[in-house]
Amino acid sequence: MAKVLVAFYNGVSDEKNPSAMPVFYEAFIQGLDRAGNQVMVYSHAAFGIDFGEIDIQTRDSILNFEPDLCIVFNNCFYDLAEVVECPIIIYEVDSPRYFSNKENIRRNPERYLYFIFQEDSRAILKENFEISDNRIFYAPFFSEVYADTAMEQTTNISFIGSLFYLGNTNIFESFIQQNPSEQERAMMASCLKDLRENPQVTATELIYKHNITSELVARHMDLSQLLMMMSREKRLRVLSAVADLGLELYGTENWGNTYFEDSRLNMSYNSKKVYSIQHNQNIYNKSKIGINVSHLQATSGFPWRVMDIMASNACLVTDYHEDFKRLFGNIPIPTYESELEAYEVCRQLIKDESRRKEIVLQCQEVIENKYRFRHLLPRLEEYSGITLHV
Template sequence: MANIVVTHFSGLLVNGKYRTSVFYEGFINSLLENGNNVLHVITSNYLLRPWNGSNTTISPEIGQLVLEEIINFNPDLVISFNNSSIEGIEDAVDCPIALWEADTFQFFNDKDYVKRNADRYHFLAFASDAIEVYKRELGISDNRVRRVPAATGVKSTKEEKRYNISFIGNTFSASPTVFKYLAQHPSVRDLDTSVFSDAQVSQYCETLKTLSGLDGHAILFRKSGQDRLSICHRLFEHGLHLFGPDDWYRLGMLGDDILDAYDPRVVYSLHHNQLIYNRSKVSLNINHAQASTGFAWRVIDILASDSALLTTPSSDLKALCGDKVSLQVFNSVAEADDLAGKLLKDNSLREDVIAQQNELVEMNFRWKHRFPIISEFTGVELNAGPEKGTYKEVLVEPTANVVSQAVQEIYRGITAVHKAGRIVNTKRGLQARGEVSIGARHRFLIFILQVYAALRAFLRRIRVVSRTVNFCKSAVHFIWPNLVVLVRNARMKSTENSAKEYE
């Protein structure tokens, strides 16, 4: 029975809590079912920039608390998606650390640190082209990276068919400032980047960011949103239903079809996704432009359900399926329209496709098929046995001790400020008393007393300043992380989806 730490970013904020998406939930459930204990870290709770950012925590104390949880768990393996993890974990544990590309390497946290310390990690790749990216970016050899294709925890069940076609996903729509920049710079808009390598894409995006001040990836990958929208528009006439974040409402200006098709209920869990796919005759996948050979995780979820997959092309998917499944692949909006019509009209065709899909998943797309690859690569056995493992999610907050210390520092600081006023008055009083009591005949003594009083006041002020500086440092140490948390929570609240969950 192995102890596995799983860390990942989440953008799914529901009712004040970051949630785990269907992919991670299925992966973790399979680890548990195969006899492993899992400690789960959703890094969005602790990092300021948990995606394509840094593993620096919102405060040193928070980072230490999370690391203590990990150390006490005594892990045999850490699996970190996109290297969204906790700073210092590399030194805190002596077990293997596997970095797995949830997106691509260019969206990892702390990429420079990973490059400098590549020998500390094992690298896992979903897509075939990701292996070459790792080798090129990190200078690692073949024995430091393994390809582990996606798998799923979704199961096929017979449900009442409520939707002709369903799509669960984002709009990937760029902001108006991106399109304004493209309108002003048609040479950027017309450039064919499909022939670029990942390294060239990264350099190009950096150049765009320098020139425009905008996110280079948003400019480069804008067509993902445009393609997604054009395909969905064509499929509305076939009864397409949309699920995902409420960004879809922003596209309502393009027509009421989107408003009618979009279901605002919250969808994130394995249960939600499984229900929607099993209630759909056809389920749609539209890959993002960054997936040059790979495919979205939803593809395997759909293959495992009681719904026919309708998808954009992927060389990896074609290679994995071979001739075992009659994949319904479209290369244009017109082809998507044609295939959707055929699948909806021909029940026999649709049922045959679904049966082929389900058989393939049970043969090759469950996590039990992937664990031997990871075990052989890392030396940690993941198919441990029939006894189910234990699960814990890391949830830590600042301790009362730290609050108490900060309050004491604040009190001492206020006292020091009060003393500063008394010191000034004392000095003035001393000078006044000296002049009165000693008189003009002893001006030299008066001068000595004045110097003494000034020096004494100066030294006291130095101590007060030092005390005040220490107070300010302590106050900043306490207040800053909490202010960051408050700002983060306010930002989270503004983007939180408080709609009813799908059922």
């Protein structure tokens, strides 16, 4: 067993539950605890920012805890390199593009271990941060959701997730409001097309490739926000397409306070607080289909939502990711490439119950045999060098 510090961005807020956190972190922390570890948790509402110097109170609290291992998801916390002597894992959950404290990593890349959920991130870490390949470890997501065959399936399609927030200043909106010329619009359109096709591309690569001579266009090459914008567009298109089939939509509050030019989608939103393992488990088990619409930066990898759906009684319908073949073999996971295809795939599965059930059973089996927290724990121990079980 060990003392483990876990830190992460927590976008969940529930007045009735001060300890509320997303399903993956709950499962991760419970898994460490059940293995006999003592866990210190820091969760906060700051995403994608640099944290600056650690405050004295937090520093003293960590030093008094004396961690044997620190796990910081997306590096979204104070830099602990000079605070602790133990191993520090920077654990990817979004993309290295959204890591905090990037300059700290570049100054001292060998101080950390790096856990990635998609192999595409390995090249980014090596190129952007000069990280040695032997410090980067592949660790796919897992699920602690379980199927409940006694639950009646009263929902055709469910989706649990965020409507991506674009910030107080929408970078694309700002670009349009500057009244760009026809040539500048064409430059931006070319960059957005490339970014959709290769979300790992850099702003410098885009500027050189498309000969961006306009200061206006170059100034608005905030790729993190542009990716967020396009991920939002994709999510809205797909969910709008399947709404008529009977969609129940859960997630961030902005699903309910924004009009999307599609009243069907607004009418699908349920404002119930949904974040925990039990919440997700109940919703997926009562659903015939659990749909996944990934953010664009999930290229070869995919969100933890995928494995939660696969572990339940819902049938996964999802955009395609290369790691499906690597992780799940020949399971015929239903995928789509467009919103029209998403509609048709869902429609057919709702009609064909025997096919739906056959896919569900195969998905449940692979999660149970390979992708529970108990399967991740030995990787954590091997890669960190810290014993994490009694």
